Amino acid sequence: MNTPAAPVFRFAPSPNGELHLGHAYSALLNARLAQARAGRLLLRIEDIDITRCTPQFEAGIYRDLAWLGIEWELPVRRQSEHLAEYEALLQKLIDAELVYPAFMSRGEIRAHIAEVEATGRPWPRDPDGAPLYPAADKTLSGAKRRRRIEDGAAFAWRLDTQAALARLEAPLFWNEFSDETLLDTRAIEARPQDWGDVVIARREIPTSYHLSVVADDALQGVTHVVRGRDLYAATGMQRLLQSLLGLPAPGYFHHRLILGADGRKLSKSENASGLAELRRAGVSPAEVRRMVGL
Known part of the structure; x- marks a missing residue:
């Protein structure tokens, strides 16, 4: 009898700014769901926007996720390294x-x-x-x-x-x-x-x-795409x-958004919600989890 394959989740940020509480919620939720289902968690770096994505922001993603206690499979897929695969589909x-x-x-x-x-x-x-x-x-x-x-x-x-x-x-x-x-x-x-x-x-x-x-x-x-309602x-x-x-279609779950004080979706330009800034202010990963409702 064939054993069902483990479910595959992914967190796929773009390195065009610092991660904020909204990203933290999505990453933590994906990690929790993958663990609950004995599944796999992948990290993908969506860096095709070469004018805005930088190695510094990418390094910040790894640092913030590790600080939150999230573990992901290696190697990390970086979109900029797979343009030939996308070009084949475009053709x-x-x-x-x-x-x-x-x-x-x-x-x-x-x-x-x-x-x-x-x-x-x-x-x-x-x-x-x-x-x-x-x-x-x-x-x-x-x-x-x-x-x-x-x-x-x-x-x-x-x-x-x-x-x-x-x-x-x-x-x-x-x-x-x-x-x-x-x-x-x-x-x-x-x-x-x-x-x-x-x-x-x-x-x-x-x-x-x-x-x-x-x-x-x-x-x-990827079998489960868990991402924001936006x-x-x-x-x-x-x-x-x-x-x-x-191409196969995964199942989708579009989770709630973490909103700023003005009631709008958080932006990478809002330093107050940035994970690096929160870390420097002495906020702990456990407190971040409470802040996003996890």
């Missing part, structure tokens, strides 16, 4: 004609939207409140696209979400655990269309958050990519 989407080169700059996007909104028509926005991409590039012929790329024009690969949805053979859902016991799940309808044509990769970096995260979860055999809606887009690329 599948290019070959399937599910992505297109988007050439509009941020200034051009803002000007286009302002022009439309000046007529009294509201511009659609994604679940995070950002305006959807105008997608005018989809009308360009293949020859014009190639010419602009050969001429060195800046562009990003964007998913043709409408075309991607048309490829699906059945409605798209994900399994959401009902609570921290991870015993019961409910099917949640995925709504990737709410995000419009998201960036899948950039010319200089052949990946994006959405592409990297589904690739990593599949390659690392990423709940993004799961719909990630489920679409999993379906298009033939």
Whole structure:
């Protein structure tokens, strides 16, 4: 008789600032759930944003997690070391004609939207409140696209979400655990269309958050994604990519957020909640656990 594989959890911070209480809660919760289920806990460093991620912040992540008493498996996966794997998946989407080169700059996007909104028509926005991409590039012929790329024009690969949805053979859902016991799940309808044509990769970096995260979860055999409620809606887009690329879908639990004094989600710029600052102030790991409700 085959023994069921141990469940695999992961904590995946970006080294673009110091960890705060919200990160502490997510890391501690993942560690507790993995231990309770005799599972594995992986640490992933999501460092594809080369302009903001630094070795200093990465070192701080290891230091803060060790201070909290969290243990993780080695080696740590660093996304910047696996760009070829992401590029291979990007090429599948290019070959399937599910992505297109988007050439509009941020200034051009803002000007286009302002022009439309000046007529009294509201511009659609994604679940995070950002305006959807105008997608005018989809009308360009293949020859014009190639010419602009050969001429060195800046562009990003964007998913043709409408075309991607048309490829699906059945409605798209994900399994959401009902609570921290991870015993019961409910099917949640995925709504990737709410995000419009998201960036899948950039010319200089052949990946994006959405592409990297589904690739990593599949390659690392992650079975349980436990992360903040702020990423709940993004799961719909990630489920679409999993379906298009033939990748397995883990179960998801989107936990409560740790809020600041103003009632908003904590930011890495808020030093008062930073773990390094709390440690310097004499706060103990046990007190951090109490602060986040664990």
